[in-house]
Amino acid sequence: MTESTFTFDEEAADFCNSLDVGITIHDSETGIIHHANEYAEDIYGYSKEELNNSNIVEINPGSISQSEFIKRLRAAANGHSQQFEWRVRRPSGNIIWIEMRLSELTVDDHSYVIAAVRDISDHKMDLRYLRLMNRIVNHDFRNKVQIIQGSFNQMDTQTNDNIFNGIRRAIADLVDLTNWANAITSLKHGQKDKKINVRQLLINTVKEYKQKHPEINWEVDCENVFIMGDKSLQRAFDQLIDNAVRHNSHDDLEIIVSASENLADQQIDIKIIDTGDPIPDVEAQPLIHGYDPDPLEDAEQIGLWEVQTIIDTHQGMLTLEENNPELKILKVSLPLADPQ
Structure with missing residues (x-):
């Protein structure tokens, strides 16, 4: 089925544009978007053409695979409605949560899938x-x-x-x-965002810990990059570095703090790397798989919970890139701010 076979009359298009919910209509076999209303384009931050060019799954940071998305589309086309949540990265670098509901749609005897999308x-x-x-x-x-x-x-x-x-x-x-x-x-x-020099913030934070723990091998590798945020971000980075110091033996411990631009995603990637013990699985799994753990059963510490909440508040993402006895890498991705 090609896009040219899909027709949507002006009245139907106007109706979709009047809705306070994002509407996209997909090919059930390929996932190609045949129609997107204005609300959907606003939510994603991309036009229908841009979404098709980049593939809608490519703008989600690890939430769902293309094969899983197609599987859900086909299930919906067969009459089994789908509902799920995922995260998408907008052109600004902001990461938001959306809810998507998939249902069967027939137009001129052709089967499609209609998606209702909410931020x-x-x-x-x-x-x-x-x-x-x-x-x-x-x-x-x-x-x-x-x-x-x-x-x-x-x-x-x-x-x-x-x-x-x-x-x-x-x-x-x-x-x-x-x-x-x-x-x-x-x-x-009520905390107002302001422009933050990430390099200066991280250098100052590491300096304080280095004075208290000179036995640790410290390294800071930060580009001169900026983000918009409030003072809670200081607490988040302090917590991540404190975890590396507090929960590891200091014998031959190395802690590396880096920050760099990710222009392709309009984000800044900040990494806290250490050579200490891995994070316990019960605390690591939510970071790996992106779900909210049970607050009473899944972990003894709330430090990473708070960090994840602060980063989410700033429309960023906290991920665990490596977690083994030789190396642990926690990455914070945040929207890039104009340095001017």
Whole structure:
């Protein structure tokens, strides 16, 4: 079936353009887009022709393969409607979440697939904030309070420095968790983006850690690149570097921090590389496969959760490129800002 066989009268096209949802009509065998309404072009940031030239799957950063997309199209054409979420990279370098629903469509006795597309980035972020807060309140707060409660119960029968030190540590952890909760809540409200010199930010961050840990072999390789963001990005990069320092033996440990332009995708790629231990599978899988883990079951630490949330807030992406006993590479991709 070729594009010339598809006809869509003016009234139908006007109707599609009036909808507050993206509409694309696909060839069920090849995935070629025969029609895209204006809303769909706005969501993707590409025209129908540009989407066909680049292949719609090519603008998603690892969310779904071409073969899987075609499989879903064919299932929809056979009457089995499909619904799924994926991430797409717009021409600006911004990465957004979209929801796609595929259904069978027949026009002039020809079978097609109609896709309804919505930008669900705000919904995904609201869900992530909620799950993070749920994790902090129901897991971490509860654990620390139970430690304090148990320690006080023991004070009737025994009094020693270990109990009091345990209480002090638990209280300090509770204060830290309160700060985390405030930080997560602040991600949603009122922080104004400004232009950030990534090279300077990373050099300053590494300098602080290098002074505290001179035994580690440090290397910084950053181009003079800029992003738009708020002060939470400082916390994200600090957390990534802190993880490399905190969770590895410092014997022969190397930590490399790099930043470079990715002009093809209009993004900046920032990498935190270390030669320490790999990230545990339970924490690594969400980064590899791009899903939201269960906040109460899937990990003991919330550091990477917070980093992922901050990066998502800035329409970027956190991925784990390597994770083995010899090398660990965490990559942050963020939209490129004009240096002027």
